[in-house]
Amino acid sequence: MTTKDYLKVTIPFMLSTATQPLLGAANTAMMGRMPTADYIAAVALSVIFFNNVYWLFGFLRVATTSFSAQSVGTKRLVDRVVALLRPFLLAVIISILFIILYPLLFEWYADFMHPSDDVLALMKVYSDIAIIGAPLVFLNYVVLGWLMGQMLIKKVMFMQISMNVLNIALSFVTVFIMGMDVDGVAWSMVIAQGYGLMAGIWAVVKSRRFYLHDKFMAEVKNFSAFGKILRIQRDLMIRTACLLFINNLFTEAGTSLGTEVLAANAVLLELVFIISFFLDGMANGVSVFAGKAWGADNLELLENTIAVGMRCMWIFAIISAFICFAGGSFFLQFMTNQAEILALAREYVIYPAIHPLTAGAGLLLYGVYTATSYTVYIRNMMLVAALVFFACQQCFLPIWGNHGLWMAYIVVYGFESMTYFYGIGMLKNRKLKQCCSSSTKF
Numbered sequence: 215m216t217t218k219d220y221l222k223v224t225i226p227f228m229l230s231t232a233t234q235p236l237l238g239a240a241n242t243a244m245m246g247r248m249p250t251a252d253y254i255a256a257v258a259l260s261v262i263f264f265n266n267v268y269w270l271f272g273f274l275r276v277a278t279t280s281f282s283a284q285s286v287g288t289k290r291l292v293d294r295v296v297a298l299l300r301p302f303l304l305a306v307i308i309s310i311l312f313i314i315l316y317p318l319l320f321e322w323y324a325d326f327m328h329p330s331d332d333v334l335a336l337m338k339v340y341s342d343i344a345i346i347g348a349p350l351v352f353l354n355y356v357v358l359g360w361l362m363g364q365m366l367i368k369k370v371m372f373m374q375i376s377m378n379v380l381n382i383a384l385s386f387v388t389v390f391i392m393g394m395d396v397d398g399v400a401w402s403m404v405i406a407q408g409y410g411l412m413a414g415i416w417a418v419v420k421s422r423r424f425y426l427h428d429k430f431m432a433e434v435k436n437f438s439a440f441g442k443i444l445r446i447q448r449d450l451m452i453r454t455a456c457l458l459f460i461n462n463l464f465t466e467a468g469t470s471l472g473t474e475v476l477a478a479n480a481v482l483l484e485l486v487f488i489i490s491f492f493l494d495g496m497a498n499g500v501s502v503f504a505g506k507a508w509g510a511d512n513l514e515l516l517e518n519t520i521a522v523g524m525r526c527m528w529i530f531a532i533i534s535a536f537i538c539f540a541g542g543s544f545f546l547q548f549m550t551n552q553a554e555i556l557a558l559a560r561e562y563v564i565y566p567a568i569h570p571l572t573a574g575a576g577l578l579l580y581g582v583y584t585a586t587s588y589t590v591y592i593r594n595m596m597l598v599a600a601l602v603f604f605a606c607q608q609c610f611l612p613i614w615g616n617h618g619l620w621m622a623y624i625v626v627y628g629f630e631s632m633t634y635f636y637g638i639g640m641l642k643n644r645k646l647k648q649c650c651s652s653s654t655k656f
Contacts (some may be wrong), residue, residue, distance in 0.1 A: 215503060215515060215518045215519060215522060216522070217522050217525070217526065220499055220500075220503065220519070220522045220523065220526065221499075221526065222367075223365060223367060223499045223502060223503070224495065224496050224498070224499030224500075224523075224526070226367045226368070226370065226371045227362065227367070227370065227495040227496070227498040227499050228492050228495030228496060228499075229371065229375070229495070243548055243549050243550070244385060244386070244389045244390070244399065245257050245395070245396070245399070248395060250332075251473050251474060251477040251552060251554075251555060252330070252332045252333050252336060252473070253336060253395060253396060254477045254480055254481070254550065254555070255329065255333045255473050255476050255477050255480070256329075256333045256334075256336030256337045256340060256396055257336075257340060257396055257399065258465075258476070258477070258480035258483075259327055259329060259333065259337055259465070259476075260337045260340040260341050260344065260396075262461065262462070262465055263319075263320065263323050263337075263341060264341070264344055264348075265458075265461075266323070266458050266461075266462065267312060267319070267348070268351055268352075268355075269454045269457060269458060270451060270454045270455060270458060271305075271308055271352060271355070271451070271454075272355065272450070272454055273446070273447040273450035273451055273454070274301050274304065274305050274308075274352055274355040274356050274359065274447075275355035275356065275358055275359040275362075276359065276450060276501075276584045277301060277359070277446050277447055277450065277584070278297060278298070278301045278355070278356050278359030278360050278363065279359040279360075279362045279363045279498065279501055279502070279505070279584070279585070280363070280446075280501065280505050280584050280585050280586075280587060281293070281296075281297040281301075281363065281505075282294065282297040282298070282359060282360045282361075282362070282363020282364055282505075283362075283363035283364075283365075283501065283502045283503075283504075283505025283506050283509070283585055284297075284363075284505045284506070284508060284509035284585075285297050285363070285364075285509070286363065286364065286365065286505070286506050286509065287505065287506045287507070287508065287509020287510035287512075294364070297360060297363065298356065298357075298360040298418070301355075301356045301359070302353065302356045302357075304447075305349075305352040305353050305355065305356050306349070306352075306353070308352055309348055309349035309352050309353070310349075312345075312348050312352075313345065313348060313349070316345050316348075320338075320341055324337065326462070326466065327465070327466060327469055328469070329469065329473075330473065333473070336395075336396050339396050339397050339400070340396040340397070340399070340400045341400075343397060343400035343401055343404060344400045344403060344404065346404050347403060347404040347407040347408070350404070350407035350408055350410070350411050351407055353411050354407065354410050354411050354414060357373075357411065357414035357415060357417075357418060358370065358373065358374070358414060360418065361373070361414065361417055361418065361421070362498055362501075362502060363502060363505065364421065365502055366417065366421055369417035369420070369421065370417075372413065372417070373410060373413045373414045373417055374410075376409075376410075376413060377406050377407070377409055377410035377413065378406070380405075380406045380409055381402055381403055381405075381406035384401075384402035384405060384406060385398065385399050385402040385403075387402075388401060388402055445589075446587055446589045448593075449589035449590055449592060449593040450584070450589055450592065450593075452593045452596070452597070453589075453592045453593050453596040456596035456597060456599060456600040457596065459600045459603075459604075460599070460600060460603045460623075460626060463603065463604065463607060464479075464607075464619060464622075464623060465479075467607060467611055467619050468480075468616070468619065471615065471616055471619075474554050474555055474558060475558060475616055477550075477552075477555045478555050478558035478559040478562065479562075479616070479619075481546060481549045481550060481555065481559050482559055482562055482563065482565070482566055484549065485538060485542065485545055485563075485566040486566045486569050489534050489538065489566070489569065489570050490569075490570075490573065490577060492530065492534070493527065493530070493531075493570065493573070493574055493577040493578060494577060496523060496526060496527055496530065496577075496578055496581075497523075497577055497578050497579075497580055497581030498581060499523070499581075500519055500520070500523040500578060500579075500581040500582055500585070501581035501582070501584055501585040502585070503515065503519040504516055504519050504520075504581065504582045504585035504586055505585035505586070507519060508585060508586045508587075513642065516582075516586075516642070517642070519582070520579070520582060520638065523578055523581075523582075524575065524578065524579075527574050527575065527578045528574065530570070530574070531570040531571050531574035532571070534570045535567045535568065535570055535571050536567075538563070538566050538567040538570075539563070539564065539567035542560075542563040542566065542567065543560060543563070546559045546560060546563065562616060562617065562620055565620040565621075565623070565624060568624055569623075569624060569627065572624055572625075572627050572628035572631060573627035573628070573630070573631060574631065575631035575632075575634060575635055576627060576630035576631035576632075576633075576634045576635075577631075579631075579634040579635060579638065580592065580634065582638070582641065583634070583637070583641065586641060586644075588637075588641050588644060591637045591640070591641070595630065595633045595634065595637070596630070598629075598633075599626050599629055599630050599633075602625065602626050602629050603622055603623070603625075603626040606621070606622035606625050606626065607619060607622040610622050
């Protein structure tokens with residue numbers, strides 16, 4: 215595999231994936247034009263609440279991409295079909311449970327974050343509308359993951375970009391033309407999510423790679439195969455729970471420093487998320503090729519995939535860091551016109567600039583581990599990373615305040631990158647053992 219081969223798949227993934235944080239940035243910018251910081255804080259906290267759940271079940275997209283990509287390597291139609299149907303069924307079950315538990319989860323989250331009464335009231339308005347879109351999000355994860363694994367690049371781009379552009383356009387109309395605020399942003403999101411699911415299902419049908427058959431449905435009900443999926447998803451769920459632990463501690467600490475600091479951190483995190491989602495798009499490209507290599511027992515392709523992906527990642531990370539450091543002030547002015555929040559955000563803009571340099575390798579190599587189903591290592595590493603962040607925050611926050619909070623955030627992602635890089639050797643040895651075992655049995 216050459217760099218050109220990798221970029222032909224990865225650049226569309228990057229562009230389509232990056233529209234998601236751009237949507238968040240646009241919504242934050244619209245709330246930044248409201249009379250007080252309460253609107254930014256309310257939307258930021260509400261989005262974090264839903265992201266806590268969505269990220270926790272993000273394995274629906276990640277695992278689906280992995281099994282879908284491996285089905286390209288095995289070249290079996292039944293593998294392609296069950297790679298979509300099994301997680302689709304899980305997504306339906308998870309959606310029902312989330313809707314039932316939503317009132318209790320929101321109450322617990324509000325008690326944990328303890329926002330002001332004004333912020334809490336706005337959060338409730340946003341969240342009561344956004345919960346309608348939860349099933350759409352989970353099903354979208356599955357459909358998107360399957361399309362990515364099949365390398366249907368144009369369909370992935372169309373689904374992601376059109377959905378998020380529609381969301382931004384609807385938010386603009388509801389907020390600035392119809393005079394709505396957080397409720398307008400929430401309804402715009404739900405409508406766009408419904409459109410995204412319809413576009414994704416249409417893309418699956420048009421791909422002509424998915425056919426329902428009685429024997430396929432019998433395979434979907436194979437409980438032993440479900441057990442393998444659930445073990446992988448258990449590991450990824452624990453990994454995500456650790457990330458949520460880190461993000462919630464970060465947000466809770468920002469809340470304790472005041473609404474203005476919370477709002478400033480929310481603006482800066484949008485910049486972090488934009489860069490991270492670009493890197494996530496690169497990881498998706500790595501995941502597709504690594505999954506194909508794993509399914510075909512092609513260790514050379516796996517090694518080339520990692521080498522090419524890391525080389526492209528470092529180039530992107532360095533350029534991103536420079537742009538963020540040099541042009542961060544312009545981005546902040548776009549996000550808000552409130553002088554106090556803008557001044558605070560400028561004080562800490564150095565940390566989003568450092569973030570891609572420390573986090574880039576970890577974000578990229580995560581795609582290799584998920585594609586090869588080596589999720590136990592991810593789980594164990596993130597359990598340690600959560601403890602590292604907690605220790606750093608406890609040490610740094612009392613001494614340096616919000617600077618210390620951001621330093622802890624940078625340190626934990628650097629730790630993640632180093633441990634992911636270290637584990638690649640074990641992953642290669644695992645594949646060699648599998649190949650030797652298969653050869654012996656043959």
